[in-house]
Amino acid sequence: MRGATLVELIVAIIIIGVALAGVLTVFVRNTRASADPLIWHQATAIAEAYLEEALTKNFTVGPGNTRQTFDDVLDYNFTDVGAHDQTGTPIAGLEGYTVQVQAAVDALNDITLASGNAIRVTVTVTPAVSASSTVVVSGYRANYDP
Template sequence: MYISHKGMTLIELVMAIALAGILVAALMSSYSSIVGRSADPMIRVQSIAIAESYLEEVLQKPFLDSATNSRCPGASGGRSTFNNVCDYDGYSSTSITLPNGSAVSSLNGYSVSISVADIAAGELGAIPTHCALKVTVTVTNPIQDAMSLTGYRTDYESDPACS
């Protein structure tokens, strides 16, 4: 007569527990890696939104200075007094502010810098270099990723050769 024993030996049980422990450890390490980066997309989207806001502000300004009717006479005063695109060249701030200078406290850790330069010959096809400015806004977020957006402002309103 044959007696069937159902169950596991001690060695099989120890091996099953060890294998389960290895699987749990692997899953937890990958899970912690995913959780650690879960806010990164939100921070990047916030950086893009800040850069878009500043770029829109700059590109809405006139191409020529209203007081001197020249391209880039040099900025005077702060951001609230900027009256043409070139005034923003070299602007940088370690905090995000509204155009009137009020700080946006919920955006601590972000910084912004703006550069304005003449376009290179042929950069925009047949548009002459004196007819357009290249505006680059760079936002650095709290995890030290820099996000740059570039836009162009043309002199369509005052120079017929640029239209």
Template structure:
């Protein structure tokens, strides 16, 4: 036989199989790592959605000098202008809860210190499949902010922790603005 018609020798074939085997092992290990961690983005995105929803709920509440049940809530320019119920504490008033239709949280500062294990909607109903998540809210005075005097702005921080201790923190500012809401 001439050298042009020769095939592969057994040694060349074995070397080829070993090289291809090593390459395939490397590629499969990358795929395996991706498959094991592919659920992480779902947990992260769910935690982000929960944090966004809770932050939006908090920032949508009024930030007033008076409690929303006070007669002067829309006109008071300081806590001294309240008829009876000034909104001074960074905590809910007695009897207020997030889950009550009769006495719900009615001001941004009522959410300070709020925490829940297992996600619950504002009506108090557990959200299916979100019992592995925890959420907490902190509200604190922001001080002077972009030309707005101190005492007129609150800094709200929402932290949500999901399965595997994946944590998401979102923050926002809430200022008082006309007509005092």
């Protein structure tokens, strides 16, 4: 006689079921975390854009009251709820991010704090979905002609 017994069929079904459960657990875990890299990438891109904007300004000129009138690095001390472009227009799809920009005089290698010839700009971006996944970037702007 050829064939499989009922016991053999039940054992095979149990083994296949256990294997499928293990594979599905991995799929569920990966699917649940698949949005995280996108959120990190967007937060990093936002932070780098704000930092680049600030560091390309003059070292010191005068006070600017709004982001459109910021003319020097030290003007960059503000918080945006939702990412905005340089004109203050909200960027569609990025409303869930909070951006905090801080610029302050700092020491940098041989440049002393007292000289005031180096400014550190720190940009902190926090996604609304996870406050623990904050992205922080910083850079320095030096006064090349003191």
